[in-house]
Amino acid sequence: MASYEKLMDVIQEGDFAETQTQVRALLDEGKSPNEIIQKGIIEALDVVGKKFSEGECFIPEMLVAARASKKGLEILKPLLVKSGFKLKGKIILGTVKGDLHDIGKNIVAMMLEGAGFEVIDLGCDVAPGKFVATLKAEKAPILAMSCLLTTTMISMKNTMDALKEAGLIGKIKVMIGGPPTTEEFARKIGADFRGKDACEAVEQARHFIPERESF
Amino acid sequence: MTHRERLLAAVSHRQPDRVPIDLGGTRDSSLVVEAYEKLKNHFGIAARNKLCDRMMRVVEVDEKILQTLDIDTRAVFPGALTQSSTKDLGPDSYQDDWGVIRVHPEGSYYYDQREFPLSGEIPLSAIVRYPWPDPDDPGLIRGLKGRVQWIRENTDCAAILTLPAPFVHISQYLRGFEDWFMDFILDSRRLEALFDAVLEVTLQMAKNKLQEVGEDVDIVICADDLGTQTGLQMSREHYVKYIKPRHEKFFRQVHELSPAKLLFHTCGSVANIIDDLIEIGVDILNPVQPKAAGMDPIALKKKYRDRIAFWGGPDPQYTLPRGTVAEVKKAVEDLVEGMGEGGGYVLSSCHNIQPDVPLENILALFQHAREYVPSYAR
Numbered sequence: 001m002a003s004y005e006k007l008m009d010v011i012q013e014g015d016f017a018e019t020q021t022q023v024r025a026l027l028d029e030g031k032s033p034n035e036i037i038q039k040g041i042i043e044a045l046d047v048v049g050k051k052f053s054e055g056e057c058f059i060p061e062m063l064v065a066a067r068a069s070k071k072g073l074e075i076l077k078p079l080l081v082k083s084g085f086k087l088k089g090k091i092i093l094g095t096v097k098g099d100l101h102d103i104g105k106n107i108v109a110m111m112l113e114g115a116g117f118e119v120i121d122l123g124c125d126v127a128p129g130k131f132v133a134t135l136k137a138e139k140a141p142i143l144a145m146s147c148l149l150t151t152t153m154i155s156m157k158n159t160m161d162a163l164k165e166a167g168l169i170g171k172i173k174v175m176i177g178g179p180p181t182t183e184e185f186a187r188k189i190g191a192d193f194r195g196k197d198a199c200e201a202v203e204q205a206r207h208f209i210p211e212r213e214s215f
Numbered sequence: 216m217t218h219r220e221r222l223l224a225a226v227s228h229r230q231p232d233r234v235p236i237d238l239g240g241t242r243d244s245s246l247v248v249e250a251y252e253k254l255k256n257h258f259g260i261a262a263r264n265k266l267c268d269r270m271m272r273v274v275e276v277d278e279k280i281l282q283t284l285d286i287d288t289r290a291v292f293p294g295a296l297t298q299s300s301t302k303d304l305g306p307d308s309y310q311d312d313w314g315v316i317r318v319h320p321e322g323s324y325y326y327d328q329r330e331f332p333l334s335g336e337i338p339l340s341a342i343v344r345y346p347w348p349d350p351d352d353p354g355l356i357r358g359l360k361g362r363v364q365w366i367r368e369n370t371d372c373a374a375i376l377t378l379p380a381p382f383v384h385i386s387q388y389l390r391g392f393e394d395w396f397m398d399f400i401l402d403s404r405r406l407e408a409l410f411d412a413v414l415e416v417t418l419q420m421a422k423n424k425l426q427e428v429g430e431d432v433d434i435v436i437c438a439d440d441l442g443t444q445t446g447l448q449m450s451r452e453h454y455v456k457y458i459k460p461r462h463e464k465f466f467r468q469v470h471e472l473s474p475a476k477l478l479f480h481t482c483g484s485v486a487n488i489i490d491d492l493i494e495i496g497v498d499i500l501n502p503v504q505p506k507a508a509g510m511d512p513i514a515l516k517k518k519y520r521d522r523i524a525f526w527g528g529p530d531p532q533y534t535l536p537r538g539t540v541a542e543v544k545k546a547v548e549d550l551v552e553g554m555g556e557g558g559g560y561v562l563s564s565c566h567n568i569q570p571d572v573p574l575e576n577i578l579a580l581f582q583h584a585r586e587y588v589p590s591y592a593r
Contacts, residue, residue: 014400055508058450059443060399067397098322100329103392124329125320150536151324151571179444180532 002026007040007072012048014064016071023072033079037116041069041076045114049199059103062198066110073113087118089209090140092131094122096155101148104178108144108198115202117142117209128155128162135168142208143174144201145191150180157189164190173208177201218287222373223433225558226476226499228521233592234555236584237526237563239276240288240375241436242268243480243502244526244563246276247324249570250577254280257574267292269309270317270326273567281372284581287561289372291362291432293379293424297354300346312348315388324570331391339405342412345389350419356427363431373433376475378421381465382413383439383458389413399453407457414461418468429473434499437465442483445508451487459491466496478526482566484508489515493523502565503527513553516560525554526561528580535564535580536571543579548587556591 002025010018026036048065051057080087091112095105102124109121120138122130135143143163145156156176163169175193176186177200186194192208195201216224216232224231239245246254248264251274255261258280265275267290275290295301296312303309307319309326317326333341359376366374379385386409387395398406421437429435439462441447447454469477476498485492485500486509492500503512503525512525529535529546538546547562554560562584568577 014397055446058447058453060396060449060453063393063396064400098320100318100320100323100327103396106393149323149325150532151569152322155322 002029004036004039004043007036008044008047011041011044011068011072012061012065014061014068016068019068019072020075023075027075027079033076033083034085034116037073037076037080037114041072041114042116045069045111045202046199049111049197049202053197053199062107063103066107066114066198069114070110088116088206089142090118090120090138091142091144091205092120092122092134092138092140093144093146094126094131095124095146095148096152096159097125097127098155099147099149099152100124101178102146104148104198105146108146108177108195108201111198111202112144112205115206117205128159131159132162132166132168135163135172136166141172142205143172144205145174145176147176147178147180153180153185156181156185156191160189160191175201175204175208217371218285219371219373219433222287222561225555225561226434226524228524228558230556230558233588234551234584235287235373235561236285236581237288237375237561238284238286238581239274239281240286240290240373240434240563241478241480241501242271242273242292242377243436243438243566245273246564246568246577247570248272248274249324250568250572251276253574254577257578258283269311271567272325285585286581287372288375288434289366289370291359291366291374291376291428293377294354294357294359296348296352297357298349298352299354300348313385313389314346328388331389331394333389333409334391334394337405339408342405342408345412347412347416350416351423355420356423359424359428360431363428367431374431375434375436375478376424376428376432376473378424378435378437378469379417380439381417381437381462382410383441385413385417386410396449399449399457403457410457410461414465418465421465421468422472425469425472429469429475432473432475434478435469435473435475436478436480436501437469438480440480440482441488442481442485442504442507442510444483444506446484447487448483454488455491459488459495463495470496476524482507484510486510486515489519489523493519497523499524499526499561501526502531502563504532504565505530506532512550516554521557521559524559524561526563528563528565531565531569535576536569536573538576540575540579543576544583544587547580547583548589551584551587551589552591555589 007022174191478499479497484507
């Protein structure tokens with residue numbers, strides 16, 4: 001018999017097939033897609049995220065859980081859309097210009113999706129202009145930027161300058177992440193938040209969205 | 216003491232006359248091209264740059280600079296494969312001898328990968344059939360004897376032989392980082408097959424180099440990153456099961472074929488496995504990244520005393536690039552005071568000096584390290 005506990009377990013174990021089996025079984029029992037996301041997927045990712053923050057699990061465990069939750073969402077998202085359910089809000093996400101590192105960014109993307117956001121992942125080496133164009137085209141209220149290198153942090157500042165030129169400062173929220181970033185750096189470039197890990201990114205996105213759902 | 220005597224005393228946990236200093240002795244204690252250009256201009260060096268690592272764009276440091284800064288070490292870098300598959304793929308891209316393609320994105324200082332040759336749902340046969348480089352290619356040992364001889368005849372410095380990364384780095388470059396990490400949980404058999412295939416090649420490469428000059432060098436270095444800013448890349452259980460025994464095999468061969476001390480480079484926080492590293496034959500740990508969790512060098516020195524030596528320098532994430540000259544000098548003094556008594560410490564930059572480090576900070580690091588007399592020596 002399917003259960004949310006079982007779904008949470010198999011997500012944390014990274015059992016992709018069983019994740020999808022559990023999701024289908026819960027749907028068959030009449031559970032709503034939104035409830036399965038909230039009580040199964042988001043709960044599982046919150047547990048893994050907390051364990052990661054506390055040093056109880058590591059990158060392999062985070063990645064397999066995030067991937068398993070993505071597998072579950074493959075079944076659930078189309079059903080959400082079909083039922084007219086509104087996703088929490090759009091987030092434009094990417095690793096900045098000059099930087100090809102994406103593991104952290106990918107984990108954040110999967111966890112934001114698991115948390116019910118619509119994530120538009122622009123990949124790596126993303127130029128400021130591309131962030132701006134996509135934000136405008138999608139009317140997304142949140143920009144999330146990642147970098148791994150101290151030497152590509154300048155691209156975050158360049159993106160903030162491009163946002164200013166495009167008149168988006170104050171209309172959207174900007175969060176940054178990645179090992180070389182700090183809260184001080186976020187303040188210096190005018191970003192709204194710096195997250196130390198994927199858990200914080202999700203928490204902050206939840207905090208941002210009630211303020212505005214689009215611009 | 217000669218430079219070599221100083222270095223050997225320190226790594227053997229005997230008090231040297233002063234803390235020995237390394238610059239350019241390894242591919243992880245040198246400078247990125249743009250930082251090196253500042254140093255070259257300062258010292259009036261016009262010689263063309265030679266890279267010791269193309270991916271990181273890190274240089275072989277000019278002998279005149281090493282002499283002026285009174286550096287105690289000299290590098291013995293590997294030769295190039297005769298039947299090399301390294302090729303340029305354009306001005307900003309190349310393929311290396313492992314078949315890995317790297318690109319140099321605009322705005323970045325380094326080369327990085329966009330694709331990984333053994334990523335995805337690959338069968339084990341793909342690993343078996345992969346075009347591995349020939350570890351017995353004579354080019355790999357060409358010039359090693361000559362270089363050691365030059366060091367002995369023209370300097371009195373310690374010679375450091377660079378060996379290939381045992382298997383962690385290379386397997387990540389081939390498999391792709393996400394698949395590599397997930398394999399620990401989803402397909403450890405495939406991960407182990409890849410580890411063993413890479414290790415078979417690097418063990419033989421290392422054997423050939425050690426048989427060529429292992430008896431003649433003072434330090435042997437290899438690098439395989441295991442840490443992140445906050446902890447290990449994988450759980451300690453996974454490290455012990457899949458990585459430790461293979462590193463132990465590689466390190467054992469070093470000690471069988473050379474009397475030199477083994478210097479092991481791993482970035483990040485590895486505080487949880489330092490006892491394991493000691494157990495499997497690591498004599499010296501580098502770079503001891505100060506702001507990584509649990510890696511405060513002075514605390515580690517107090518804990519481990521003469522069980523392992525340390526090789527590193529001031530914090531490279533904030534102090535060296537963003538600190539004042541006074542702050543860099545203070546960091547040097549703290550390290551010399553806290554690490555140098557009784558030997559067991561070699562001062563270098565903590566990893567390669569990056570382009571954003573001001574020239575005055577680079578000079579402060581090495582000049583102050585040379586000049587400062589610690590309290591225990593007065």
